[in-house]
Each structure stands twice: as C-alpha cells, then as structure tokens.
Amino acid sequence: MLDTIQQGGFFMYVILTVSVIAMSLFFERASFLYFRLRLNIEQSYQNIVRYLEKVNYRGAIEECVRIENHPLGRILKAGLLKSDKKDKDIELAMEESILKEIPVVRARINYLTMFANIATLLGLLGTIFGLITAFKGVGSASEAMRQEILAQGISMAMMTTAFGLIVAIPCIAGYYMLNNRGDYIVDQLEEKALGLYNTLTIMKRERGAA
Numbered sequence: 001m002l003d004t005i006q007q008g009g010f011f012m013y014v015i016l017t018v019s020v021i022a023m024s025l026f027f028e029r030a031s032f033l034y035f036r037l038r039l040n041i042e043q044s045y046q047n048i049v050r051y052l053e054k055v056n057y058r059g060a061i062e063e064c065v066r067i068e069n070h071p072l073g074r075i076l077k078a079g080l081l082k083s084d085k086k087d088k089d090i091e092l093a094m095e096e097s098i099l100k101e102i103p104v105v106r107a108r109i110n111y112l113t114m115f116a117n118i119a120t121l122l123g124l125l126g127t128i129f130g131l132i133t134a135f136k137g138v139g140s141a142s143e144a145m146r147q148e149i150l151a152q153g154i155s156m157a158m159m160t161t162a163f164g165l166i167v168a169i170p171c172i173a174g175y176y177m178l179n180n181r182g183d184y185i186v187d188q189l190e191e192k193a194l195g196l197y198n199t200l201t202i203m204k205r206e207r208g209a210a
Contacts, residue, residue: 011126011160015119019167022115026174029109033181037105039070045192048076052199057083071101071189079196087201094193101189106182109175116171123164130157 044067051059061080067073078097082090134153 009126009130009156009160011122011129012163015122015126015160015163015167018115018119018122022112022119022167022171022174025108025111025115026171026178029107029178030174033105033178033185037070037185039067039072041072041188041192044070044072045076045195048080048196049199052203055203071105071185072192075101075189075193076196079193079200083200083204087197087204090200091197094197098189098193102186105185105189106179109178109182112171112175112178116168116175119164119167119171121164123161123168126160126164127157130154130160133157 044063048060048063051057051063057080061077064073064077064080068077075094075097079090079094082093130153134150134157
C-alpha cells in the first residue's frame with residue numbers, strides 16, 4: 001500500500017490525509033449518534049406520561065432530569081417547566097429547545113460529502129498532473145523508451161483517480177448512514193414533543209372543566 005502511495009506522488013498523500021480526517025469524523029459522529037444518544041425514547045417518554053397521568057409533575061420533571069444528557073430530556077423538561085402557562089408558551093418553549101438540539105444532532109455530518117468531493121477532485125487533479133509529467137518525459141526520452149515511460153506515467157496518474165474514489169465512496173456511504181440516523185432521532189424528538197404538548201393541553205382543559 002505504501003509503495004502504491006509513493007508511486008502515485010504528492011496528491012496521494014493529500015488524499016490520504018483527507019481520508020484520515022474523514023474517518024476520524026465518521027467514528028466521532030457514529031459514536032455520538034449510536035452510543036451517546038442511545039436511549040429507549042419510547043419507554044422514557046411513557047415513564048414521563050405515567051407521572052403526568054398521576055398529576056405528578058415533579059416526578060415527570062425528575063425523569064427528564066435523569067435523561068438530561070439526551071436531547072429528549074432537555075426538550076420535554078422545557079415543556080414541563082411551562083406546564084402552568086398558556087398553551088402557546090408550552091409550544092414555544094419546546095420549539096425553541098428543539099431548534100437548539102437539531103444542530104447538535106446533525107453537527108458536522110455534511111462534512112463527509114465535502115471530503116468525498118475533495119478526494120474525487122484531488123484524484124482527478126493528480127491524474128492530470130501525472131499525465132502532463134508523463135508526456136513531458138516522453139518528449140525528452142529516446143524512441144525506445146517512450147512507450148515504457150508513457151505506460152508507467154499513465155499507470156501512476158490513474159492511481160490518484162482510483163485512490164480518490166476509494167476514499168470518496170465510503171465517505172458518501174458514511175454520510176447517508178449518519179444522516180439517516182440523525183433524521184430518525186430528530187423525528188423521534190419532534191414526535192414526543194408533540195405528544196407531550198397534547199398531553200399537557202388536554203390535562204389543562206380537564207382541570208378547567210372540573
């Protein structure tokens with residue numbers, strides 16, 4: 001592998017650097033989305049609802065505090081703290097919290113597509129420079145050596161394109177994997193926030209009717 005990179009020249013090292021950065025980003029984001037944000041969202045939400053069914057707002061808030069390292073806990077807590085206010089205040093509190101949490105969930109994922117494009121373009125640029133170098137070498141070589149020099153030059157030039165694609169394809173796959181996970185988490189947060197809002201507004205109407 002090292003011999004191949006050395007044969008490909010300067011652009012191979014640049015693409016390799018891009019691949020290391022992209023890989024580090026992928027593992028950091030995957031660890032965050034799949035492990036740090038790992039939570040049984042449905043069960044946690046139902047625990048909070050059960051407290052509310054018993055009109056135990058303190059218990060519901062304590063449950064939110066228990067999972068406050070997850071965006072769900074922070075969002076639902078924001079709504080519960082406004083439970084004695086107007087419906088619009090509850091809605092705005094949770095909307096504001098969701099807007100703060102979405103960038104945290106989706107942070108830096110789109111950089112993977114940037115790295116994929118950079119790797120592809122660097123591969124093409126390396127090929128162009130390699131071909132220019134090869135043709136220059138052919139121009140100054142003897143008749144007997146021209147074919148060999150041209151073949152070696154083209155082979156080396158194509159390595160950068162191949163290496164660029166080898167780096168770009170996993171970057172794109174990683175982007176879609178992480179982006180889908182982020183979308184799933186955001187959808188769950190929005191669904192549970194809406195569910196809590198409906199629960200709180202219904203409880204307020206029932207208390208008002210009583």
